[in-house]
Amino acid sequence: MATNQLKVAILGAKGYPYVYGGYDTMIKELGERLQKRGVEVTVYCHRALFEEKPPVVNGIRLVYMPAIEKKSLTQLTHSFLSMIHACFSDVDVIFVVNSGNGPFGIISTLLRKPTVINVDGLEWLRPKWKGFGSKYFKWSSRMATRWYDRIINDSDEMRRVYLEEFATDSTVIAYGANPSDGADEQLLDRWMLAPRSYFLIVGRLVPDNNADLIISGFLKSNSQRRLVVVGDVPFQDAYAERLKNLKDPRLLFTGYVTNSEELKSLYHHCYAYFHGHEYGGTNPAMLKALGYGCAILALDTPFNQEMLQQGKHGWYFGKNAASVASLVDKAERSVEEMEHLRQTAPSGLTQRYNWDYVTEQYLQVFLELKERKR
Known part of the structure; x- marks a missing residue:
């Protein structure tokens, strides 16, 4: 698939090559494959997690952004600052992970930057988010459907939920796997x-x-x-x-x-x-x-x-x-x-669930968004 020097920024997780959870793993697997396909990839990293801050790792450009280091504010403030920085950069498309970042789509909309978000699971139902946290994630997921150009869900069931809850269709791109046939x-x-x-x-x-x-x-x-x-x-x-x-x-x-x-x-x-x-x-x-x-x-x-x-x-x-x-x-x-x-x-x-197939699907979405803006 021709990329024509496509430039993609990825934000909303901890960064690269840091791997702690599912989003970090996806950014690593997807970012490295996109880079090998000729895409210029920029990943926004949570500055406090990185002692060493090289500007490029494995061909992927890294930007280290600060955050308010409070448990409930760290991720949101990091994503907010990263989104503003990305919108004023020369990237063609911004890829955001985590439905908690739903409201920040208004920034990219106002600044006319094509943006796609992977919203993942039913965060508002998780027992750890009680009261305000649950209400925030439900509202944030609704905001994502309003302000982002494309919504990505990773299963057919999640697509059904978003249609039912928010009357919004989404593109289904599953998470990838790295199978192995033996272990010591x-x-x-x-x-x-x-x-x-x-x-x-x-x-x-x-x-x-x-x-x-x-x-x-x-x-x-x-x-x-x-x-x-x-x-x-x-x-x-x-x-x-x-x-x-x-x-x-x-x-x-x-x-x-x-x-x-x-x-x-x-x-x-x-x-x-x-x-x-x-x-x-x-x-x-x-x-x-x-x-x-x-x-x-x-x-x-x-x-x-x-x-x-x-x-x-x-x-x-x-x-x-x-x-x-x-x-x-x-x-x-x-x-x-x-x-x-x-x-x-x-x-x-x-x-x-094949990472190469997953990458091709994301690449198609990014190219469609770039073409639409042009």
Whole structure:
């Protein structure tokens, strides 16, 4: 696809090559591929997170913007300043991530800069945003549909939600995956684990990922395997502390696992992977579970049904501990079925989850916006 020296600015996450969450990973995967296709890519970085501040990394231009360093203001003030800077630059298109940045589309509209936003999941329903936070994200998502030239959602279900909630259509471009067909089982020695000796949870210890529900149900089951919980929260939190203080020999909390090879090994060699994420579209942890060949046990939501192709690539549990316990006992009795799910999981990564295909779809959107302005 001809890019004709297309210039794209990306903002709304922590920056590049910093990788902490899903948006940071997407910027890395997408930015590097766009750069190799001849696009001039500029990424706005959160200045406080970078000790060294090189102007260019891997051909990607980096701009380090400040922010008001308060928990609830950091991301919004960083995005606000980044948007103003990008609008006065020579880029053709601005790509924004995170529905919390919805109101800033008014800036690019007034300054006539083509802008697209990836709005991700149902932020206003997440338990961590209570009161004002929930109202802000609902309002912000509505503002995004009003002020941005294009809305990107990463699943068909999220497109349906935006049509229903905001009467606005969106372009569906899924999140990408990096599958792998093997992992070093010796890396499990760090936790004294053996292949297939444990069930696995991966995700932040926040209520909307339902680790408490899964742990409660697992401990009610008859399984003699362990439940390995990978993840934490980067701040003091009563919910996370309550979980980590549970005493049972079957429970193992690893905290964050930042070594990608160790994390890959934990996925590859688990007996089954639990996915309790409730509010969102295409989930990166679920893509890893598919790409690393896991038998998947997922909370029954429309998003998880879509990703697992209505049960082709996983089993489901309801939002209660008894349902989890029942599914664990069923999985323990179903050794052959679990192996079949592991063998067929990678085939669940259809073309829509291929990073190169994802990049081509974004590139098409950017070129259309540039052409429309011209």
